[in-house]
Amino acid sequence: xxxxxxxxxxxxxxxxxxxxxxxxxxxxxxxxxxxxxxxxxxxxxxxxxxxxxxxxxxxxxxxxxxxxxxxxxxxxxxxxxxxxxxxxxxxxxxxxxxxxxxxxxxxxxxxxxxxxxxxxxxxxxxxxxxxxxxxxxxxxxxxxxxxxxxxxxxxxxxxxxxxxxxxxxxxxxxxxxxxxxxxxxxxxxxxxxxxxxxxxxxxxxxxxxxxxxxxxxxxxxxxxxxxxxxxxxxxxxxxxxxxxxxxxxxxxxxxxxxxxxxxxxxxxxxxxxxxxxxxxxxxxxxxxxxxxxxxxxxxxxxxxxxxxxxxxxxxxxxxxxxx
Amino acid sequence: xxxxxxxxxxxxxxxxxxxxxxxxxxxxxxxxxxxxxxxxxxxxxxxxxxxxxxxxxxxxxxxxxxxxxxxxxxxxxxxxxxxxxxxxxxxxxxxxxxxxxxxxxxxxxxxxxxxxxxxxxxxxxxxxxxxxxxxxxxxxxxxxxxxxxxxxxxxxxxxxxxxxxxxxxxxxxxxxxxxxxxxxxxxxxxxxxxxxxxxxxxxxxxxxxxxxxxxxxxxxxxxxxxxxxxxxxxxxxxxxxxxxxxxxxxxxxxxxxxxxxxxxxxxxxxxxxxxxxxxxxxxxxxxxxxxxxxxxxxxxxxxxxxxxxxxxxxxxxxxxxxxxxxxxxxxxxxxxxxxxxxxxxxxxxxxxxxxxxxxxxxxxxxxxxxxxxxxxxxxxxxxxxxxxxxxxxxxxxxxxxxxxxxxxxxxxxxxxxxxxxxxxxxxxxxxxxxxxxxxxxxxxxxxxxxxxxx
Numbered sequence: 070x071x072x073x074x075x076x077x078x079x080x081x082x083x084x085x086x087x088x089x090x091x092x093x094x095x096x097x098x099x100x101x102x103x104x105x106x107x108x109x110x111x112x113x114x115x116x117x118x119x120x121x122x123x124x125x126x127x128x129x130x131x132x133x134x135x136x137x138x139x140x141x142x143x144x145x146x147x148x149x150x151x152x153x154x155x156x157x158x159x160x161x162x163x164x165x166x167x168x169x170x171x172x173x174x175x176x177x178x179x180x181x182x183x184x185x186x187x188x189x190x191x192x193x194x195x196x197x198x199x200x201x202x203x204x205x206x207x208x209x210x211x212x213x214x215x216x217x218x219x220x221x222x223x224x225x226x227x228x229x230x231x232x233x234x235x236x237x238x239x240x241x242x243x244x245x246x247x248x249x250x251x252x253x254x255x256x257x258x259x260x261x262x263x264x265x266x267x268x269x270x271x272x273x274x275x276x277x278x279x280x281x282x283x284x285x286x287x288x289x290x291x292x293x294x295x296x297x298x299x300x301x302x303x304x305x306x307x308x309x310x311x312x313x314x315x316x317x318x319x320x321x322x323x324x325x326x327x328x329x330x331x332x333x334x335x336x337x338x339x340x341x342x343x344x345x346x347x348x349x350x351x352x353x354x355x356x357x358x359x360x361x362x363x364x365x366x367x368x369x370x371x372x373x374x375x376x377x378x379x380x381x382x383x384x385x386x387x388x389x390x391x392x
Numbered sequence: 393x394x395x396x397x398x399x400x401x402x403x404x405x406x407x408x409x410x411x412x413x414x415x416x417x418x419x420x421x422x423x424x425x426x427x428x429x430x431x432x433x434x435x436x437x438x439x440x441x442x443x444x445x446x447x448x449x450x451x452x453x454x455x456x457x458x459x460x461x462x463x464x465x466x467x468x469x470x471x472x473x474x475x476x477x478x479x480x481x482x483x484x485x486x487x488x489x490x491x492x493x494x495x496x497x498x499x500x501x502x503x504x505x506x507x508x509x510x511x512x513x514x515x516x517x518x519x520x521x522x523x524x525x526x527x528x529x530x531x532x533x534x535x536x537x538x539x540x541x542x543x544x545x546x547x548x549x550x551x552x553x554x555x556x557x558x559x560x561x562x563x564x565x566x567x568x569x570x571x572x573x574x575x576x577x578x579x580x581x582x583x584x585x586x587x588x589x590x591x592x593x594x595x596x597x598x599x600x601x602x603x604x605x606x607x608x609x610x611x612x613x614x615x616x617x618x619x620x621x622x623x624x625x626x627x628x629x630x631x632x633x634x635x636x637x638x639x640x641x642x643x644x645x646x647x648x649x650x651x652x653x654x655x656x657x658x659x660x661x662x663x664x665x666x667x668x669x670x671x672x673x674x675x676x677x678x679x680x681x682x683x684x685x686x687x688x689x690x691x692x693x694x695x696x697x698x699x700x701x702x703x704x705x706x707x708x709x710x711x712x713x714x715x716x717x718x719x720x721x722x723x724x725x726x727x728x729x730x731x732x733x734x735x736x737x738x739x740x741x742x743x744x745x746x747x748x749x750x751x752x753x754x755x756x757x758x759x760x761x762x763x764x765x766x767x768x769x770x771x772x773x774x775x776x777x778x779x780x781x782x783x784x785x786x787x788x789x790x791x792x793x794x795x796x797x798x799x800x801x802x803x804x805x806x807x808x809x810x811x812x813x814x815x816x817x818x819x820x821x822x823x824x825x826x827x828x829x830x831x832x833x834x835x836x837x838x839x840x841x842x843x844x845x846x
């Protein structure tokens with residue numbers, strides 16, 4: 070299967086009945102592995118400053134389910150959440166992976182990186198030789214990894230962990246590493262976006278990225294563009310309160326300036342998404358989330374700290390297309 | 393022989409980042425400092441936000457228990473705006489919270505707890521498992537290990553119920569102040585019923601028998617990791633138009649004596665936490681002090697009437713008379729599984745009570761108070777949000793989470809919190825068993841460090 074076909078498959082599955090990265094992807098991954106005799110992606114997953122919501126989101130992946138991701142796609146060697154090893158045994162696995170898979174492993178970072186006071190606000194482990202800060206760990210691992218994937222908005226852009234007044238000086242992974250970081254933003258990430266990115270890395274290498282370094286497959290278009298309630302917006306038929314079936318723009322919806330495929334893809338086995346339950350999108354994939362989306366229930370023009378419309382794709386719609 | 397100083401770091405298979413400093417003398421743990429090593433500063437982040445941002449923003453404190461932060465923030469806003477909550481909204485709210493409890497407990501037991509007792513396949517993510525004290529015969533072991541896979545689906549189905557009504561998970565959207573924004577339609581109710589029955593089936597076929605098997609095989613853990621037996625619950629599952637009725641009662645249990653919980657008796661202490669009081673600011677204003685020498689954690693010490701109290705499923709089951717037992721590691725594990733069964737049954741009941749209809753939400757527009765405190769129990773124990781508001785903006789927001797109670801550092805007088813108490817006195821027969829035994833004790837509290845430090 071060619072790269073373009075894979076992209077098309079992902080898009081098709083976003084709109085099909087049992088959509089998402091459905092069972093279709095798995096046989097292809099398996100066949101690819103057999104055909105190319107490729108190893109699974111060795112992965113070190115570093116948890117830093119976030120709520121752990123992205124590893125919970127990852128647990129919610131369906132087709133492939135978590136066990137299928139473990140058996141067919143990745144070797145999750147280090148993960149504070151999942152690994153059986155603990156204490157020093159865990160740290161030795163991390164060291165071992167850096168040596169054995171130098172330049173070949175994928176580093177997944179979940180969380181922002183505190184930079185103030187030498188990064189002391191996040192210690193991933195303490196050793197006889199002193200604490201290992203997230204800042205130190207991400208720099209060391211980032212230098213040795215083949216790919217660095219930032220999962221969630223905290224890791225991608227700082228997110229809630231770097232919200233004002235940001236007393237820990239937290240920043241996204243891309244801001245502390247001098248190398249390319251693939252951002253898979255969202256608060257939390259939709260498991261399809263993350264597992265789909267891993268699948269792309271495994272089968273075709275790096276996916277095409279937008280100007281915020283996010284896979285275009287999932288972030289190319291705005292929520293607003295694909296929203297089921299777009300017709301209400303166009304008729305200026307706006308909801309009067311939460312719980313109404315009309316457009317949520319009046320209730321603070323950030324959809325017009327937020328890139329993701331939530332309206333098609335939806336969440337947790339693709340059953341729903343925020344606008345479908347009569348509430349606004351709060352722009353959780355955005356670079357300026359949460360500050361730029363606040364106050365959450367105030368209409369977009371009155372949100373005080375929004376950084377324009379997010380990214381250039383939205384500022385300058387392609388010719389002949391609306392946003 | 394002077395005590396041996398040991399670092400247990402990182403303590404994996406829990407939410408967030410935890411290290412434990414220990415002193416061990418003649419095989420006995422003589423001191424333990426539980427050290428939560430991440431800090432974000434949510435109480436500062438909340439300031440100046442419109443107060444209605446609290447429901448969505450405070451959910452970002454925690455990934456595994458997000459919905460309860462949204463719930464308690466909604467209760468708080470219901471007070472501030474004096475909302476009246478429809479009965480249908482309460483059923484929906486409790487169904488969503490219940491779903492998140494099921495998700496949490498199932499994942500805790502299998503993803504976090506199981507590798508403490510069962511030999512997992514020697515492949516990622518289970519490499520370098522310490523199997524010195526894995527006791528099951530091959531047949532039982534294989535069966536238990538295979539249930540990890542079943543738990544993957546049961547956990548996902550639990551969150552599917554939350555997303556079905558709440559839009560997504562973690563960080564649901566529809567459970568807000570004034571009620572619930574989603575319409576409980578017949579198809580959704582039916583879909584959720586089917587999911588609940590699947591989860592119930594999982595709990596009855598796997599979780600309960602597996603709990604029994606582990607409790608039997610590791611029965612010595614009914615005497616390991618015991619705490620002083622002081623329990624606190626803020627109650628769980630609110631009903632009534634003013635959120636004033638509680639299905640599972642709140643209370644304080646000490647030496648078998650139950651009394652009412654009074655929020656005024658709660659106090660926080662920062663003696664051993666990386667915070668300092670700023671003399672030049674308001675007297676109760678504290679700020680981070682990451683270099684404070686006598687401190688060892690980002691978690692404050694919290695006490696009720698001057699003493700540390702333990703929260704969680706064991707506290708709730710004891711206080712409500714659903715369980716009789718001790719205060720040990722295995723009691724905490726068994727009580728959590730029992731609670732999972734009870735909630736899965738309640739969920740079915742509530743789904744039958746829920747009436748199809750319009751979204752049950754009525755948000756009042758004007759604040760009638762500028763200060764409120766709201767509580768509920770969360771998965772791991774008592775959860776409190778408190779806000780002071782000026783012109784609809786947050787002036788001060790206080791959060792005390794369950795893991796603050798359970799993983800409290802020492803207070804000024806060096807009294808230990810529940811987790812430290814449980815660790816001290818533990819017999820470590822040989823060095824290779826150390827992390828195994830301590831890991832089991834620590835995980836039985838189901839710690840969430842993201843919450844504890846927030």
